[in-house]
Amino acid sequence: MKRLGTRASFALILGALASVMAPAAYAAEAPRGQQVANANACMGCHAVDRKLVGPSFQQIAAKYKGDAQAPAKLARKVKDGGSGVWGMIPMPAHQSMSDADIRSVVDWVLAGAPSR
Template sequence: MMRGVARAVSALMLGALVSVAAPAARAADAPRGQRVANANACMGCHAVDRKLVGPSFQQIAAKYKGDAQAPVKLGRKVKEGGSGVWGMIPMPAHQSMSDADISAVVDWVLAGAPSK
């Protein structure tokens, strides 16, 4: 009887551990740009596939497709903020983000914000 209870408890503990570890593993598998976007509150105003406060990342990728200057333009927009391109709601400046982090997010967005 005790062995059965011990096995059941072990199975429950293993299930709980897997359910906690799985999202962390999936987050670690996400592209660097996505991880940086998540860590810097980008997702508070943007979503991958739908407009929130600002345009979706996929809308941004479509708008700048084929624009060789897009990485520079968008990098500056992230760093300095701005308004007028997508409407009157301003994008706040993200001056504390490193240039490497900004480049990772911009490259990820311009690639269409892929999940892998």
């Protein structure tokens, strides 16, 4: 077996660290609202740009564009759940989410769910 030189060993270690750290670095770059949405199963029913069980985040942003009451309405909807706005499938309540986390998600969604 060939022994690697010091520089080659160092480069190999740096490469391995970079591959392990890349997902963590990507997560840190994502907007806070997106991080909270990912951590609270929002993506199980919503996608950024296409309808799943519920509307896409971009559809929500378009529907509420220019509505000054949208942040409060949507925060209440996330916290309490509901149905009828986008169809008959109910959105479950997210009572365990903090108000700050809900606001982060709502603000992110209303901004069009940007990736950065």
